[in-house]
Amino acid sequence: xxxxxxxxxKGIIFGALDEKSIAWKTAQxxxxxxxxxxxxxxxxxxxxxxxNQLAEECNAPVIPADVTSPEDIQNLFDKxxxxxxxxxxxxxxxxxxxLNVRKGKxxxxxxxxxxxxxxxxxxxxxxxxxxxxLQKDALNEWGSVVALSYIAAQRVFPDYNEMADAKSLxxxxxxxxxxxxxxxxxxxxxxxxxxxxxxxxxxGIKGFDGFYNYADKMSPLGNASSDECADYCxxxxxxxxxxxxxxxxxxxxxxxxxGMNEEIIRSLSNGE
Ligand SMILES: NC(=O)c1ccc[n+]([C@@H]2O[C@H](COP(=O)([O-])OP(=O)(O)OC[C@H]3O[C@@H](n4cnc5c(N)ncnc54)[C@H](O)[C@@H]3O)[C@@H](O)[C@H]2O)c1
Numbered sequence: 001x002x003x004x005x006x007x008x009x010k011g012i013i014f015g016a017l018d019e020k021s022i023a024w025k026t027a028q029x030x031x032x033x034x035x036x037x038x039x040x041x042x043x044x045x046x047x048x049x050x051x052n053q054l055a056e057e058c059n060a061p062v063i064p065a066d067v068t069s070p071e072d073i074q075n076l077f078d079k080x081x082x083x084x085x086x087x088x089x090x091x092x093x094x095x096x097x098x099l100n101v102r103k104g105k106x107x108x109x110x111x112x113x114x115x116x117x118x119x120x121x122x123x124x125x126x127x128x129x130x131x132x133x134l135q136k137d138a139l140n141e142w143g144s145v146v147a148l149s150y151i152a153a154q155r156v157f158p159d160y161n162e163m164a165d166a167k168s169l170x171x172x173x174x175x176x177x178x179x180x181x182x183x184x185x186x187x188x189x190x191x192x193x194x195x196x197x198x199x200x201x202x203x204g205i206k207g208f209d210g211f212y213n214y215a216d217k218m219s220p221l222g223n224a225s226s227d228e229c230a231d232y233c234x235x236x237x238x239x240x241x242x243x244x245x246x247x248x249x250x251x252x253x254x255x256x257x258x259g260m261n262e263e264i265i266r267s268l269s270n271g272e
Contacts, residue, residue: 002032002033002034003033004033004034005033005034005234005235005237005238005239005240006030006033006034006035006090006234006237006238007033007034007035008034009030009034009035009036009088009089009090009237010035010036010037010084010088010089010090011030011035011036011037011038011088011089011090011091011092011237012037012038012039012040012076012080012088012090012091012092013026013027013030013037013038013039013040013091013092013094014040014041014065014067014091014092014093014094014095014129015041015092015093015094015095016039016041016049016051016054016094017041017045017048017049017051017199017200018049018050018200019050019054020198020199020200020226021094021199021200021226022094022148022194022197022199022226022229022230023092023094024054024226025226025227025229025230026092026094026229026230026233026234027039027054027058027060028054028057028058028230029227029230029231029233029234030090030233030234030237031057031058031059031060033234033238035089035090035237036060036084037058037060038060038061038062038063038076038079038080038083038084039051039054039055039058039060039061039062039063040062040063040064040065040076041062041064041065042064042065042066042067043064043066044066046062046064061079061083063075063076063079063080067095067121067125067128067129068117068120068121068125070128070132073128073129073132074132074136076132077132077133077136077138078136080138081136081138087137087138087139087140087143088138088139088140088143089139089140089142089143089144089237090143090144090145090146090237091129091133091139091143091144091145091146092146092147092233092237093125093126093129093145093146093147093148094147094148095121095122095125096121096122096148096163096166096201097118097121097122097201098114098118098122098161098162098163098166098204099111099114099115099117099118100114100115100118100161100162101161101162101163101204101205101206102204105161106161107158107161107162110161110162114162115162115165118162118163118166119162119165119166119169122163122166122167122170123166123167123169123170123173124169124173126147126170126173126174126177127173127177129145130145130173130177130181130189131177133145133181133187134180134181134184134185137185139181139185139187141185141186141187142186142187142188142239142242143185143186143187143188144187144188144189144190144236144237144241145174145181145187145188145189145190146189146190146191146192146233146236146237147170147174147189147190147191147192148191148192148194148229149167149170149171149191149192149193149194149248150163150164150167150193150194150196151193151250151252151255151256152164152167153167153168153170153171153193153248154168154256157211159205159206159207159211160205161205161206163205170191171191171248174189174190174191174246174248175189175246177189178190178245178246179246182245182246188241188242188243188244188245188246189245189246190236190244190245190246190247190248190249191247191248191249192229192232192233192236192249192251193248193249193250193251193252193256194224194229194251194252195215195216195219195223195224195225195229195251195252195253195255196208196211196212196215196223197223197224197225197226197229198212198226199226214264215252215255217261217263217264218255218258218261218264219252219253219254219255219258220253220254220258221253221254222253223252223253223255224251224252224253228251229251232249232251236249
């Protein structure tokens with residue numbers, strides 16, 4: 001059920017790979033709420049993914065950009081400004097990739113070329129996007145940028161590997177750049193720390209099913225789905241959250257503040 005929360009707003013959505021992607025659901029909800037969007041993803045993902053189907057559904061252009069390439073980001077901003085006929089209002093950064101995870105390297109045996117690439121794609125890319133937004137003066141006052149994170153930025157989830165470091169850096173960049181964008185442009189920057197979610201990036205983590213089920217049991221409300229995450233993104237792009245900035249916002253059914261859960265304790269006491 002739409003509420004016209006984003007009527008008249010325009011934005012760029014990074015990271016819709018397939019219909020499981022958090023960005024895919026967010027794109028659909030933003031459009032349903034009245035927004036106009038531009039879709040973008042890495043050229044290789046565009047070849048593999050089904051983004052054209054989403055583009056048609058959302059009446060949105062697809063502009064390829066590898067987030068590790070400053071030229072691609074500049075081009076994306078130039079083309080988006082042209083497409084929208086001026087400044088826009090929101091950006092979703094929904095991007096993550098770990099080379100050490102992909103190559104099956106244990107955290108303690110990380111390859112550092114891979115680690116640099118992981119940090120570049122998954123975290124420094126947010127800085128690159130925000131820098132382009134500032135330099136090109138691309139965002140309207142009271143604009144909003146959201147990036148997706150995970151609680152491994154604060155607490156240890158051993159199999160999350162180097163992505164934990166990438167998420168810590170991502171959250172730090174959101175805070176640090178959020179200060180400057182707030183001061184200079186009245187634009188807000190936040191991260192959403194989302195529950196484990198069954199997507200291509202999520203399922204790439206070793207033992208994902210285990211920690212998906214564990215988080216689901218631990219959280220009083222259960223895991224938040226990608227649809228619910230998309231709803232939360234919409235609220236953060238809307239005018240109802242104009243004074244929220246530089247925050248890491250947990251969207252996890254209460255997982256982050258739950259210390260203990262009776263069912264799990266009972267099953268351990270029963271030796272299950
Ligand atoms: N799935 C989960 O359990 C979960 C939980 C918390 C946070 N997140 C975060 O949510 C975000 C979205 O992930 P998702 O779960 O929807 O998975 P996804 O695999 O659908 O999305 C990841 C996206 O990153 C894009 N990407 C990778 N390298 C890129 C590059 N060089 N340039 C541009 N784009 C690139 C991919 O093409 C893909 O579209 C990520 O930041 C992820 O870490 C996911």
